[in-house]
Amino acid sequence: MMEAALWSSCPPTHQLYHDDPYATTATATVLSVSGHFAVFDRSLFYAESGGQVADQGTINGARVVDVQKAGGRPFQLPNGEVATVESVFCHEFAEPCTLTVGESVTMEIDWERRFRNMQMHTLAHFLFHATGEYLEANGQTRSTRGCHISDSSARFDFGCSIPSEAVPVIQERVVALLASSPEAVVTALPDTHDVFVWRSGDIVIPCGGTHVNHPKEIQGTVTVRRRTKGRNGTRLYIELDRDATG
Ligand SMILES: [Zn+2]
Structure with missing residues (x-):
């Protein structure tokens, strides 16, 4: 389960795929770890939102199976709909996460998916x-x-x-x-x-x-x-x- 203690003190995650949606690898720094979950300062992974499923891939070779948004604030779009912005991305691993806070990691997304x-x-x-x-x-x-x-x-x-x-x-x-x-x-x-x-x-x-x-x-x-x-x-x-x- 994804607990608030994992993400509540983390700043919003910088979303690298906006800079280049065709990038397949990136580096990031670990901000928080709990059980199967980890938060980073930035992410190449798309978190499930707007109806689109999350990216999968690996971080330092460990399999990432899901990415969900937490926190954030509401923002009214020009078409009247409300989006949540400035969220923290919580990455879920297939196995318990062995990363340590402050560690630099390499992310690689499942590009075909x-x-x-x-x-x-x-x-x-x-x-x-x-x-x-x-x-x-x-x-x-x-x-x-x-x-x-x-x-x-x-x-x-x-x-x-x-x-x-x-x-x-x-x-x-x-x-x-x-x-x-x-x-x-x-x-x-x-x-x-x-x-x-x-x-x-x-x-x-x-x-x-x-x-x-x-x-x-x-x-x-x-x-x-x-x-x-x-x-x-x-x-x-x-x-x-x-x-x-x-
Ligand atoms: Zn779109």
Whole structure:
């Protein structure tokens, strides 16, 4: 279990993947250790948030199985949603942690898993945008209840009814966006260290996740599926078959 004593006296973790989402190794200093958990001054690992699963990898060769955020403060995004900023990242190891406070360590993330997450995260943004366009064209307002992004699929729960005939339209639009969208640009919002805006062409989404730089890095066949989810709700899935030739 992750106890407050592990992280409560630690400063916010510097998130190295914002400096370079393609970096696979980095050094850091141990700030706190307890049981299977450790906190560092900075981290290359993405902590589970915004629906995206955490990175895995190794620190000084020891296997990291999960990374969760603790603490932090609320911050209102331009779109009205509230994000938590300045969190402390708690790294969970497969075995009890043998690191000592003050020690310098080498972090290495599971790059294949991270890159797949970056692809799916970027696809999730195109799905979100394409769905919004469809709903707007049909006189509906987009509302989202949550999302989940892993390395092979992403899903959004929309708080509205989306008919099955919308699915091929949305899928076709996602594929078109992938083919035509320019390189994404990520910029930090003022007054924060970890709130960013992702922009690709006219699509602008506040997001602190990890993304591929260019949609061309997403190769394969994209499929959108739907199912009804609760009262007046629809869950849309987007999947990427990387073995397909596209
Ligand atoms: Zn994002």
